[in-house]
Amino acid sequence: MMNATLDLKSDFPILAREIHGRPLAYLDNAATTQKPLxxxxxxxxxxxxxxxxxxxxxxxxxxxxxxxxxxxxxxVRAFIGAGDMREIVFTAGTTDAINLLARALGDCTTGGDAPFGDETRYSSDAQIGEGDEILVTGMEHHSNLLPWQDLCRRRGAVLRVLPLERNGTLHMEDISRRITSRTRLVAVTHVSNVTGIVNPVEELVRHAHDRGALVLVDGAQAVAHMPVDVASLDCDFYVFSGHKMFAENGIGVLYGKAARLEELPPARVGGGMVTSVTLESRREADLPLRFEAGTPNYPAAVSLAEAIRYLQRIGMQRIREHENTLHEYMREQLVKVGGLTVYGSAPEHSGSVAFNLDGIQPYDAGMIMDRMGVAVRTGTHCAEPLMRHFDINGCIRASLALYNDTDDIDRLAEAVRKAQSMLG
Amino acid sequence: MTIAEIQDQIIEEMSAHEDWFDRYEALITLGREFGAPDDSLRRDEYRISGCQSAVWLTAEMRDGRLRLRADSDSQITRGMLALLLRVFDDQPPGKVADAELYFLDAIGLRSNLSPSRANGLGTIVRAIRETARRHTG
Incomplete structure (x- = not known):
């Protein structure tokens, strides 16, 4: 057995629970993480x-x-290496952040048809319109696909897809051809929520910027698992959720470069995002409050800050190393069990491993594994296009966080064997 | 036999299986014995939405009784379907629509009925009852 480098389970009260009379092995962290005391x-x-x-x-x-x-x-600003607090917009979560951005990029009401607001602040050049292209990838979570489908439909823009290799990595070979002069935005996940594949985001950003396109990185599966520095990534937007990084539900972050956010209209309006209002018009607040209409989820923001301090005390690099060791151990153990297929293989992984047991429906396997006290997720993981890529209806996903240890992985292997013996 | 009598019979049979794993082994065996996958049934128009595993269900009336056919790609769900059809198939639709369903609780499958459960046993039961209701009156 390998030595795990971190020993943090006692910080998380829920991990002391028993499930069906067995200690809980919580391996559904890509869905949500547990909360430290x-x-x-x-x-x-x-x-x-x-x-x-x-x-x-x-x-x-x-x-x-x-x-x-x-x-x-x-x-949050310091945690992700942003230059300015104005670049940190609090949202309800990743999905909310992407929807907000998709609205702001496509719904500017400049010109004669805009009776309210101070639209003159925004650049109509920043708006995505007819004939423009948005490039997504074949591995996106539905939350980084559907808002762009909608935007394209509303605005007559064209959704393009960067295809995947057989092993589930991005097809990067002709990337300079895929990002064209018409590409306005590249929307890509930092880490796949299914395969755990880490994408070459820096390379994508370079190509996109060469063509004048913006880049949105979905960091939902990255921020709790590795050091993230938006300045060195140089992406224009970066989004993530608090609940996947040990904070409360209902808080998320839209990071945007100040110059980019300045160009965009507020996607929604209401209290808190204005400095003055008349019955006919409004003057909007500066960044970032312009994007935070209504009462924000401030208690959850406070919890997010506490979660970040917790992560910082441990150190993101240590967390990355610990999870790398565990991830490798998990793949090794699954291969050792045999009779199963692991989906996706890349030079760099983080968090999730996706697999199916030969001849066994993932749902059946998940039911047996639950009875063994092992919490994994089964289904399509909000990534149906990726399921089609692998030609499957669904799969089992085991996903790690900093508190997992080799014992959890051994329990996973044991539960897989049990499912195989009962269902095979 | 009445719906209640069949349920009592199932409860008695399943009570022989003491722990959960035995019960699920029994369910899986029932699923295996439920018959070969039926391609005439495995069609989109018969699919019940809202279940993580694919579930197909059809019903017709024959001699005043509801005749059900069902299939799933999940062995455990097939086992549950085997039990549900044993209870509901070949019964008057009015009885199917209104019968108290207590055997799932008694054999420890209650948690599978909760609406949040992705397997949708509750969804299947609702679909059977709705079908029955359509055939009553």
């Missing part, structure tokens, strides 16, 4: 001592709450 207590403490709506009141609680919310923004 420090985050749980932070949220509880926030409601006990600090809760008040932000940016509205002059009373002390509101000021404290607002300060914590803006501190959280600063914590």
């Amino acid at each position: 420090c985050v749980i207590e932070r949220v509880s403490n926030f409601y006990r001592t600090r809760n008040s709506n932000i940016h509205r009141g002059v009373h002390s609680l509101s000021e404290e709450s607002s300060t914590l919310y803006e501190d959280a923004r600063e914590t």
